[in-house]
Amino acid sequence: MIVSVIGLGLIGGSLALDLKQRGFASKIIGVDNNPMNAHTAKKINLVDEIQDLKSAISNSHLIVLAIPVDACVQILPDIMDQINHQIVIDLGSTKEQLIASITNHSKRKQYVAAHPMAGTEFSGPQAAQTGLFDGKCAIICNPEDSSKEAVNIIADMFHTLKMRCVYMDSEVHDRQTAYVSHLSHISAFALSLTVLHKEKADKHIFELASGGFDSTVRLAKSSAEMWTPIFQQNKKNVGKVLQKYIDTLQQFKDSIEKDDVDGLNNLINEANDISRVLDQKEKNEQGTVKESVKIRRA
Amino acid sequence: MIVSVIGLGLIGGSLALDLKQRGFASKIIGVDNNPMNAHTAKKINLVDEIQDLKSAISNSHLIVLAIPVDACVQILPDIMDQINHQIVIDLGSTKEQLIASITNHSKRKQYVAAHPMAGTEFSGPQAAQTGLFDGKCAIICNPEDSSKEAVNIIADMFHTLKMRCVYMDSEVHDRQTAYVSHLSHISAFALSLTVLHKEKADKHIFELASGGFDSTVRLAKSSAEMWTPIFQQNKKNVGKVLQKYIDTLQQFKDSIEKDDVDGLNNLINEANDISRVLDQKEKNEQGTVKESVKIRRA
Numbered sequence: 001m002i003v004s005v006i007g008l009g010l011i012g013g014s015l016a017l018d019l020k021q022r023g024f025a026s027k028i029i030g031v032d033n034n035p036m037n038a039h040t041a042k043k044i045n046l047v048d049e050i051q052d053l054k055s056a057i058s059n060s061h062l063i064v065l066a067i068p069v070d071a072c073v074q075i076l077p078d079i080m081d082q083i084n085h086q087i088v089i090d091l092g093s094t095k096e097q098l099i100a101s102i103t104n105h106s107k108r109k110q111y112v113a114a115h116p117m118a119g120t121e122f123s124g125p126q127a128a129q130t131g132l133f134d135g136k137c138a139i140i141c142n143p144e145d146s147s148k149e150a151v152n153i154i155a156d157m158f159h160t161l162k163m164r165c166v167y168m169d170s171e172v173h174d175r176q177t178a179y180v181s182h183l184s185h186i187s188a189f190a191l192s193l194t195v196l197h198k199e200k201a202d203k204h205i206f207e208l209a210s211g212g213f214d215s216t217v218r219l220a221k222s223s224a225e226m227w228t229p230i231f232q233q234n235k236k237n238v239g240k241v242l243q244k245y246i247d248t249l250q251q252f253k254d255s256i257e258k259d260d261v262d263g264l265n266n267l268i269n270e271a272n273d274i275s276r277v278l279d280q281k282e283k284n285e286q287g288t289v290k291e292s293v294k295i296r297r298a
Numbered sequence: 299m300i301v302s303v304i305g306l307g308l309i310g311g312s313l314a315l316d317l318k319q320r321g322f323a324s325k326i327i328g329v330d331n332n333p334m335n336a337h338t339a340k341k342i343n344l345v346d347e348i349q350d351l352k353s354a355i356s357n358s359h360l361i362v363l364a365i366p367v368d369a370c371v372q373i374l375p376d377i378m379d380q381i382n383h384q385i386v387i388d389l390g391s392t393k394e395q396l397i398a399s400i401t402n403h404s405k406r407k408q409y410v411a412a413h414p415m416a417g418t419e420f421s422g423p424q425a426a427q428t429g430l431f432d433g434k435c436a437i438i439c440n441p442e443d444s445s446k447e448a449v450n451i452i453a454d455m456f457h458t459l460k461m462r463c464v465y466m467d468s469e470v471h472d473r474q475t476a477y478v479s480h481l482s483h484i485s486a487f488a489l490s491l492t493v494l495h496k497e498k499a500d501k502h503i504f505e506l507a508s509g510g511f512d513s514t515v516r517l518a519k520s521s522a523e524m525w526t527p528i529f530q531q532n533k534k535n536v537g538k539v540l541q542k543y544i545d546t547l548q549q550f551k552d553s554i555e556k557d558d559v560d561g562l563n564n565l566i567n568e569a570n571d572i573s574r575v576l577d578q579k580e581k582n583e584q585g586t587v588k589e590s591v592k593i594r595r596a
Contacts, residue, residue, distance in 0.1 A: 196572065213482045216482040
């Protein structure tokens with residue numbers, strides 16, 4: 001199968017590498033509106049050749065969009081207008097707005113809305129790596145709106161990437177990712193800003209930072225180009241989740257200021273239950289790919 | 299030199315291992331008021347022998363306190379009463395209150411207030427590991443209140459642990475650790491609680507969490523036994539820092555809800571400057587131990 005990858009950054013580049021090396025794709029065509037990225041991607045063999053968007057669409061069987069979510073919303077309807085029998089998939093972090101943009105398109109069934117839950121804080125073609133998706137979870141949204149054939153091909157693609165598929169309503173997806181992905185990025189950005197502001201007065205402050213700080217703030221390296229559009233498109237959910245996070249921080253602040261030892265112990269003991277979740281996740285990722293699960297509208 | 303380590307958890311156990319293996323200590327005496335911990339520490343060879351506190355004090359040259367900061371404040375004055383020529387050091391995460399507890403003690407000069415900036419989210423003797431401190435920073439507070447001999451011995455000890463020493467006023471220490479250590483723990487605890495609460499309604503929510511979430515929330519495994527007393531002893535600074543963090547999160551929320559794209563881009567671009575700090579830290583930790591630096595009252 002010939003696969004066109006639109007957007008040759010961390011996600012698109014990593015996917016291209018594994019689909020080719022693992023035999024899912026016979027050829028990878030790359031498209032990137034940044035000529036430097038396109039050049040680099042070809043040079044480091046992420047893709048077999050670079051083409052313009054129009055040629056890439058007509059010369060491939062599967063078109064993968066791996067670009068920021070605002071760019072996705074902008075070009076997906078045009079791409080859908082240009083396809084014949086090709087299948088189109090996007091890998092963006094928000095789904096409702098994008099799906100809404102082509103709900104009534106005559107070729108809607110040839111599009112699959114997906115989101116592989118993998119990444120690093122780095123970006124660009126040089127950040128691409130093999131095995132990025134191994135053992136992680138791939139979301140496929142609203143599969144009933146895509147053809148069975150299209151969903152099967154995409155599920156095969158994710159299995160090639162050693163991912164387990166989770167089928168989910170786009171509304172549930174956008175709500176849940178606000179909690180487990182978008183919030184942790186904002187918490188890291190805000191942590192970074194809080195300490196960087198203090199650095200202006202206390203210039204040696206980072207001398208004292210250890211591995212725990214590094215781990216908590218790591219996601220603050222992530223780019224505005226990718227994240228501003230995600231927060232915008234998911235603002236309803238992100239706003240609500242941020243308010244809950246702020247309220248919880250306020251509870252900590254109140255307990256500390258009131259010397260409420262029991263309250264503070266309870267909050268921390270409850271938070272420790274995250275061990276159960278992280279240990280289970282580790283097992284899942286190390287173990288065999290679980291059966292796919294279906295999560296529908298709550 | 300015979301070293302007594304009081305508290306055989308992650309920090310005390312790891313220190314004991316390296317001081318013995320690297321020849322700084324000829325013998326390690328362990329003390330722990332939890333008999334299970336004491337038994338385990340002896341069994342896995344963290345220490346040469348277990349003694350009670352009184353014997354350990356009289357049988358050693360150096361006494362290291364590696365217990366929660368509330369326990370430190372409780373027993374340090376008693377220990378100071380019992381020493382002859384021994385040197386006493388504590389490794390706690392807060393310093394002002396502890397130092398105040400023995401300011402006027404006749405043997406004050408035999409005590410050194412220190413804080414090695416290293417750790418993991420795990421606790422107990424089984425969590426001890428060699429090399430935990432390598433390349434990290436060790437704070438020594440108010441060195442002018444300790445004898446030159448005591449400070450030199452402690453600096454040697456930290457060099458044996460391959461740490462670089464930073465000399466600092468206790469007031470500056472407590473303010474700066476509120477930013478680079480205490481805040482990141484609270485941000486992780488609150489992130490954990492926010493998502494765990496949501497899990498009650500959306501039981502599959504953690505299916506979607508990827509490595510970024512894990513990294514940001516990792517510190518939420520840390521124990522209340524250790525952290526509640528730290529937040530209490532440093533409540534003045536922690537309260538201020540938490541307010542700044544909440545204000546920054548509120549800025550994000552406002553920018554998102556008002557569709558202020560430029561504002562959001564500016565916040566994220568500014569937060570990205572953390573790359574400079576993290577990359578520099580990585581270099582320091584990989585490179586040779588830098589010269590010790592002095593940071594005094596701002």
